[in-house]
Amino acid sequence: MASLKERFTKWKEKRSIWQKAGDILFWVLIILFLIPGPRKAIMTTMNRATLLVKAPRMIDEDKQKVLTDMDYNWTLAWAENEPFYFTNFREEVVFINFWATWCPPCVAEMSEIEELYKKYGHRVAFMLVTSEKPEVVNAFMEKNQYQIPVFYMAGIQAPEALSFNGYPTTFIISRDGHVVTKKTGAANWNSKATRKIFEELLN
Structure with missing residues (x-):
């Protein structure tokens, strides 16, 4: 089984800079959704974005x-x-x-x-x-x-x-x-x- 370090190295080598940025943003959002304060702010912003339709x-x-x-x-x-x-x-x-x-x-x-x-x-x-x-x-x-x-x-x-x-x-x-x-x-x-x-x- 590959070690965590090896997996990280493969991830860096295989992903483009934009893919890496997307991966990081995804996990940041996941973490923020687990915290009550930021989660409420994010959900409010997302709801505002849907009001137009x-x-x-x-x-x-x-x-x-x-x-x-x-x-x-x-x-x-x-x-x-x-x-x-x-x-x-x-x-x-x-x-x-x-x-x-x-x-x-x-x-x-x-x-x-x-x-x-x-x-x-x-x-x-x-x-x-x-x-x-x-x-x-x-x-x-x-x-x-x-x-x-x-x-x-x-x-x-x-x-x-x-x-x-x-x-x-x-x-x-x-x-x-x-x-x-x-x-x-x-x-x-x-x-x-x-x-x-x-x-x-x-x-």
């Missing part, structure tokens, strides 16, 4: 779920742990994003949501909904200078029409309570496709 779309009308009176009774918490009643947003176009600070796809799409909020926040109700502790979320929002309103799950599950299995999951709701868009995974929210959906719902 992941634009949201509207659900076919005959497949759209509709929020009931009971669904609008959903209670959350917001600033200073004050209760917030979802019914306050009844008859408004609503953008809801379920997310977490530890979720790379969530972090990757947040800047796009922030830009969308700057353009439509005066016409559309935006909600970032999380189960994390306020101090953790506040630190994240302040660090990145995000202004999107954050709401906290107050021990009550989201309505069945807004059920989801992973982060991030985003819903767009029409004024009459139809869930017109549901997207699990990062997406390019500050896109022509999203603006078209909003304009259709607002007009």
Whole structure:
């Protein structure tokens, strides 16, 4: 059996400089993926790179779920742990994003949501909904200078029409309570496709 030194010598002799560079980069990435901090940064960057091809779309009308009176009774918490009643947003176009600070796809799409909020926040109700502790979320929002309103799950599950299995999951709701868009995974929210959906719902 060849020794480690012999294998290394053969590797140097047989591989071109570009092949060697590729091999080294591959193993560096493998090592970084095993370390929590760098792994999260790499995954966030990779998710951002895929946003350009992941634009949201509207659900076919005959497949759209509709929020009931009971669904609008959903209670959350917001600033200073004050209760917030979802019914306050009844008859408004609503953008809801379920997310977490530890979720790379969530972090990757947040800047796009922030830009969308700057353009439509005066016409559309935006909600970032999380189960994390306020101090953790506040630190994240302040660090990145995000202004999107954050709401906290107050021990009550989201309505069945807004059920989801992973982060991030985003819903767009029409004024009459139809869930017109549901997207699990990062997406390019500050896109022509999203603006078209909003304009259709607002007009």
